[in-house]
Amino acid sequence: MEKKAVPQSDAFVSGHRACQGCGMALSVKHILRATGNEVIVVSPTGCLETFTSPYGFSPWGVPWIHHLFENGPAIASGIVAALRAQKREHVRVLAIGGDGGTFDIGFGSLSGMLERGDDVLYICVDNGAYMNTGGQRSGATPTYSSTTTEPAGKMSRGKTQLKKDLPMIIAAHGAPYVATASAAYIKDLQKKVKKAMTIRGSRYIQVDTPCPSVWGFPSERTLEVGRLGVECGLVPLFEMEEGRVTSVKKIKKRIPVENYLKAQGRFKHLFAEGHGVKEIKEIQAMADANIKRYQLLKEDKAGKTTTR
Amino acid sequence: MRNVKVLEGSEAVAFAVKACRPHVISAYPISPQTHIVERLAQMRADGELDAEYVRVESEFSAASVISGSSAAGSRSYTASSSQGLLLMTEVLYASVGLRLPFVITGVNRAISAPISIQVDHQDTISLRDSGVIQIYVESSQEAYDAHIAAFKIAEDPGILLPVMVCMDGWILTHSYERVSFMEEAEVDRFLPAFRPLHFLDEKNPKTWGSYAEDNVLMEFKYSVQKAMLHAKTRIKEIFSELSKITGRDHGDLIETYRTKGAEVVLVAMGSMAGTIKDVVDRLRSEGTSVGLVKIRCYRPFPHEDLWEAIKGARVVAVMEADFSMGSEGAVGMDLKAKVCGRPDAPLVLDFITGLGGREVNQEIIEGVVAEAQKAMINKSTFVESCWMGLDPTIVP
Numbered sequence: 001m002e003k004k005a006v007p008q009s010d011a012f013v014s015g016h017r018a019c020q021g022c023g024m025a026l027s028v029k030h031i032l033r034a035t036g037n038e039v040i041v042v043s044p045t046g047c048l049e050t051f052t053s054p055y056g057f058s059p060w061g062v063p064w065i066h067h068l069f070e071n072g073p074a075i076a077s078g079i080v081a082a083l084r085a086q087k088r089e090h091v092r093v094l095a096i097g098g099d100g101g102t103f104d105i106g107f108g109s110l111s112g113m114l115e116r117g118d119d120v121l122y123i124c125v126d127n128g129a130y131m132n133t134g135g136q137r138s139g140a141t142p143t144y145s146s147t148t149t150e151p152a153g154k155m156s157r158g159k160t161q162l163k164k165d166l167p168m169i170i171a172a173h174g175a176p177y178v179a180t181a182s183a184a185y186i187k188d189l190q191k192k193v194k195k196a197m198t199i200r201g202s203r204y205i206q207v208d209t210p211c212p213s214v215w216g217f218p219s220e221r222t223l224e225v226g227r228l229g230v231e232c233g234l235v236p237l238f239e240m241e242e243g244r245v246t247s248v249k250k251i252k253k254r255i256p257v258e259n260y261l262k263a264q265g266r267f268k269h270l271f272a273e274g275h276g277v278k279e280i281k282e283i284q285a286m287a288d289a290n291i292k293r294y295q296l297l298k299e300d301k302a303g304k305t306t307t308r
Numbered sequence: 309m310r311n312v313k314v315l316e317g318s319e320a321v322a323f324a325v326k327a328c329r330p331h332v333i334s335a336y337p338i339s340p341q342t343h344i345v346e347r348l349a350q351m352r353a354d355g356e357l358d359a360e361y362v363r364v365e366s367e368f369s370a371a372s373v374i375s376g377s378s379a380a381g382s383r384s385y386t387a388s389s390s391q392g393l394l395l396m397t398e399v400l401y402a403s404v405g406l407r408l409p410f411v412i413t414g415v416n417r418a419i420s421a422p423i424s425i426q427v428d429h430q431d432t433i434s435l436r437d438s439g440v441i442q443i444y445v446e447s448s449q450e451a452y453d454a455h456i457a458a459f460k461i462a463e464d465p466g467i468l469l470p471v472m473v474c475m476d477g478w479i480l481t482h483s484y485e486r487v488s489f490m491e492e493a494e495v496d497r498f499l500p501a502f503r504p505l506h507f508l509d510e511k512n513p514k515t516w517g518s519y520a521e522d523n524v525l526m527e528f529k530y531s532v533q534k535a536m537l538h539a540k541t542r543i544k545e546i547f548s549e550l551s552k553i554t555g556r557d558h559g560d561l562i563e564t565y566r567t568k569g570a571e572v573v574l575v576a577m578g579s580m581a582g583t584i585k586d587v588v589d590r591l592r593s594e595g596t597s598v599g600l601v602k603i604r605c606y607r608p609f610p611h612e613d614l615w616e617a618i619k620g621a622r623v624v625a626v627m628e629a630d631f632s633m634g635s636e637g638a639v640g641m642d643l644k645a646k647v648c649g650r651p652d653a654p655l656v657l658d659f660i661t662g663l664g665g666r667e668v669n670q671e672i673i674e675g676v677v678a679e680a681q682k683a684m685i686n687k688s689t690f691v692e693s694c695w696m697g698l699d700p701t702i703v704p
Contacts (some may be wrong), residue, residue, distance in 0.1 A: 007611060040380070040508045049517075055524050059516035063508040065379055066517035068402050071372035074364065077330065078376025078384070081360035085331035085382050091510050109372065112365030 021219025023183035023209035043102035044072030073113035091190020099140035135214035152269035184226025233287035318343030332384030340477035367392035371399035390417035404439030406672030409462035426665025561610035567599030
């Protein structure tokens with residue numbers, strides 16, 4: 001296999017305080033390599049803000065601002081307005097927030113930004129719970145995941161609701177570009193970031209960023225767990241332009257959801273004897289529905305098997 | 309010949325803001341503030357105002373948008389009232405910490421519940437601890453002048469804090485008064501373009517809004533207090549510089565009105581000061597020894613100036629349109645704590661007036677003076693604030 005050197009940049013350097021194996025830190029480093037340095041980055045409160053900004057230290061080689069938890073999009077909108085007023089529109093605005101700041105507390109502000117169509121690339125680094133505070137349930141938490149505010153127990157199987165379908169909600173705002181990506185597929189992520197940077201208006205990329213600390217897997221298995229999520233169909237990777245799905249990342253080798261769930265502590269209650277059979281079936285049905293909805297299998301295209 | 313117009317207080321504020329050439333304005337509707345941002349929107353629609361205008365989905369975002377634009381180096385403005393100001397609270401605290409010098413008009417209105425659109429000061433007073441500089445005005449003319457001063461105060465390199473001009477809803481925003489405008493060139497000379505030393509600059513990247521704890525958080529907070537203390541001097545200088553251009557003198561941190569030799573001094577903020585001045589004039593002509601101190605700048609709190617103004621009095625009667633539940637009126641507390649906590653100080657009485665738009669008329673003011681005179685004779689103050697005009701028969 002041919003190996004290519006990844007282009008280096010000083011936009012986000014090492015030395016920050018992320019946990020070992022953090023899928024978010026990995027993603028952000030590569031996102032900034034794809035955007036280049038003429039960007040201003042806004043981060044709402046969350047893991048990213050905490051591990052990159054202990055006073056006096058910073059891995060950010062681009063202007064970066066944290067203000068509050070629920071206003072990342074509005075801060076970004078304000079910066080865009082100022083850049084327009086100052087005729088500095090060559091500088092692009094990037095907001096990178098976690099799922100709590102995006103799906104939940106910042107959702108009103110995000111919806112406002114999208115409705116106005118402000119020229120912001122909003123990237124949600126989604127690890128499916130409030131990791132910064134110890135793994136509490138969020139709107140992005142997947143079904144039957146155990147979290148500290150909805151733990152599995154004698155009377156509980158963890159979260160019983162669905163993960164909020166945010167990409168579709170964002171597309172419904174009329175966003176010109178919406179994509180999902182994964183920390184386990186960096187080239188795909190960078191390709192999507194680069195494409196988003198060629199478009200003006202409010203764009204959104206949701207990146208699945210495995211979290212060894214709270215998902216409960218060894219820190220050297222981040223990429224592997226991320227891949228399992230994609231290969232089982234629970235984390236579909238797709239692009240939407242002008243409201244239509246225009247491309248999907250095909251599953252190379254389809255695996256049952258069990259392989260993905262078993263690899264993580266947050267689902268371990270489903271594997272206690274006689275406990276999670278029904279729930280695992282339900283999760284499999286969700287993966288199957290994704291595979292059908294997004295046509296994730298290679299042979300899906302007009303009934304033909306494609307090799308690429 | 310100066311440009312004089314008869315217009316709504318809201319419109320006067322809109323013209324003042326336009327004259328300050330803001331880059332970014334954010335807007336979210338709430339009464340009684342709305343006419344200000346509507347007028348600015350119309351100016352923009354008519355090509356008279358060259359500013360970005362961001363129509364947000366909440367006051368939280370209204371304050372956030374101008375925080376972002378201010379951090380990016382643009383002069384920024386919004387207006388709000390009541391619930392809107394409370395919704396902004398978290399944003400304002402954070403923007404103080406980030407030293408973002410935008411200007412807000414806080415159009416005063418009561419806080420729910422009961423829901424009411426009528427005027428009192430509970431909304432802006434609730435923000436007193438945030439680090440936002442607060443200037444209260446008595447008239448539309450003072451509102452116009454204070455807005456032009458506000459940007460200069462906010463952007464002063466030794467201050468760099470948000471400034472809120474607090475004006476009474478309806479009484480000022482929706483009444484028509486004669487207002488004298490400054491010439492554009494005069495405003496431009498007084499208030500040059502905003503050129504901050506620090507902004508979100510791709511050529512000189514900096515990290516804003518860091519995480520801090522016991523290592524440096526106290527020092528950051530104290531730096532705001534230091535800026536507040538510095539602001540006391542600078543605000544006086546800026547008001548005086550503006551006065552020299554306009555020929556109008558509204559006072560500096562406070563305005564004193566016939567306080568010389570007064571036994572009873574009333575203390576008030578906002579439009580009620582106008583009515584109080586009329587009552588003072590009449591009572592003085594009848595031989596009553598009474599005067600008024602109007603607090604213009606409430607944060608930073610001008611306790612030195614207040615002491616000078618009241619130290620000769622026997623009784624100070626604070627009239628305020630706010631209340632700290634479980635305690636007393638906020639201005640009364642400040643006055644007692646910072647000014648009158650000394651043995652030679654006059655008695656301080658706290659009167660709660662005008663909540664939810666209840667009229668602060670001559671009768672109420674005369675009642676306050678009568679209570680103050682009684683206390684002067686009895687040499688005794690009361691522990692609880694006195695709620696003037698309260699009807700105990702309908703208290704739920």
